[in-house]
Amino acid sequence: MFPSHRRRWSRPLTVDPDAGTYDSGLFTPLEDLHVLSETQFTTLKHPAFPRHGVRIKKTRFCDETVNAYTGYIDVEARHLFFYFFESRSDPDKDDVILWTNGGKVVYSPFRPGCSSSLGLFMELGPCRVLDSNGTKFHPDSWNSRANIFFIDQPIGVGFSYADYGEHVGSTEEAAKDIAAFVHVFFEHFKKFQGRAFHMAGESYGGRYIPVFAAAVYDQNRLLVKNGLSPINLTSIMIGNGLTDFFTMTASYYDMACTPASVPPILDIQTCVRMKQAIPRCVKALREGCVDTFDEFSCQAADSFCNTEIGIPFWRSGKNPYDISVDCDGRVEDTLCYPVTKHISSYLDRPEVRKLIGVDHTLKTTNFSSCSNAVGLEFGRNMDGYRPTYDYIANLLDRGIRALIYVGVNDWICNHVGNERWTLSMEWSGQEGYRSQKAREWLVGGKRAGKTRSYGGLTFATVDGAGHMVPYDKPVESLELVNRWLAREDL
Incomplete structure (x- = not known):
């Protein structure tokens, strides 16, 4: 376990976003990520969120062409693990993406619980773990033109843990912690403040991301009320998502x-x-x-x-x-992709855990790509049976763009069901969106899929890809994301 270097204030931290006006004299930001230690955590807190803290350290791994950081979001006795990689292009100007993975399916499909290490090391991260030899540079990483977070959430997933068995059992509860973390991070590292911020995920991310983004948007009103800088929430991106179980x-x-x-x-x-x-x-x-x-x-x-x-x-x-x-x-063991076992083995290496700062309380726990316990808890609450298209409609009507992309070979969160809810969703642009004919979109002069777009909502399929589009079609997925970030038509 890494020792923690704490930042302190001269007065008690008692400010809450719901109460009174925020006194900026209570807080001094860290400002620069580059000053972080590689051997110990720096603990960041903010008086507006007294229950939340962030432990973060510089970590040289995965892609040494960029600065990388790892750490924990601490919510009292609950701790969410994250990775953060700066952009390969212009980290001082490029957008920021937050990524979360979803869940796994074993007969009953609507359950979360998988680590975002799958997104990082298998799909869109700056390195991949494809065999027993460890990490390999990934040229088509989404940090090509963006700074990007990968978060293990909710509690109990990946390297996230709780001190006394605490847990969350719904997406709405998890959203509060994500929204607070986002603010604490941006408030400390001023160079990212005001940047376009995109919240992205796949699979159960179709449930997570709309709710998380709504929490960030609504939190902005409280931040402004208390004299704090709002988050520049710009868009959501959902890949092969479970947004509407009914049409799916x-x-x-x-x-x-x-x-x-x-x-x-x-x-x-x-x-x-x-x-x-x-x-x-x-x-x-x-x-x-x-x-x-x-x-x-x-x-x-x-x-x-x-x-x-x-x-x-x-x-x-x-x-x-x-x-x-x-x-x-066996899908229960490999998710049908043996590469997931290589990722687990890599993250079980003691030297890797020490490097990225995994908490010592997990030293006897083998890494698991997906948590059955988390999935069962959300399943007991029927969390997956609460559609989130109304959140997306409200975000669109407030100027937050939405990209819904789907690999056409996926069964569990497929393009047929996703296209149906995008067409039936009630929002101010529904008529205009429905009037648009689907057309081909191209990469390198070749068809990559079909797309329909209007008024901030874009739906796109990716030919030859399954559930994990960046894994199956890395070039096309990066082109898709880069055009989206640049506000270019597909």
Whole structure:
């Protein structure tokens, strides 16, 4: 465990964003990340958030062409681990991205709990861990033109931990900690203050990101009220997200039984039974989960839909994240990608844990890419059965742009279901968005997918990609993100 170097104030920290006017004399920012130690944590706190702190250190690993930092967001006895990499282009001017991964699927799909180390070391980070030899430079990293965070959240995921078994059981509860962390970071490191800030994620990130972004947006009003600088929240980016379980559930038939991306993968008899079950499934979900939420009715509807529409796919042996291939290994063990085991092994190395500052309380705990305990806790609260498109609609109506991108070969959070909710979402630009025809978007003169865009909302598919677009199509995904950051049309 690294020792902690604390910053102190001359008066007690009692200010809260909900109370009174903030006194700037209580706070002196650290200002410059470059002064951080490589051998000990510096602890950052802010009087407006007395329950929150940030432990951060400089860490030379993964990509030594840029400055990298690791540490913890401390929320009293709860501690969220993060990685932060500066931009390869112009860290003093480039935008800032926060990235979080989602969850894993084992029959019941709507549960979170996976570490953002998967996004970092497998998908879009500045290095990849593809075998037992450790990290390799990744030329198509999203930090090519942006500064980027990777956060292990909620508590219990990756290297995040709690002192006394504390936990969060809902996305809304987790959002409070993320919003506070974002402010504490920007308030300390003034050079990033005012930069365009983008909140991004995939999979269960379709539930997380809209709620997290709304928390940051609403928090801004309190910050301004108390004389603090607001966060320049600019956009959200969701890849293969679970934003609306309702449209997603019915679309499982389309992906398995029609040529929505690849030729049908299930036999005709099975597909006919699935097709016949859809009306009953949709009716039960609407009555028990959508029009009114009743836990028992919603669970019963989910059980029926999973039995009739979900399980037939699982029996196929196909990769739920990429139906163009079979699952490689057991999904419970490898997520169908053996590379995840290499990432876990790398993060179990004592020298790596020491380098990045993993807390000593985890020294006897093997790293796990995904936490079953977190998934079960959110599952018990039926968290995944609360659509977040209304959050996105409200963000759009307040000028926050939204990029929804989807690899076409994904089954679990597929392009059919995602396109359906973008078209049916009620917001001020709905009519204009629906009137736009989908068109091809190109990378290097070749088709990369199709896209539709209007009034701040962009939907894009990525051909040849599954659930983890940056892993399958790194060049195309980087081009997609760079155009988005630059406000260029796809």
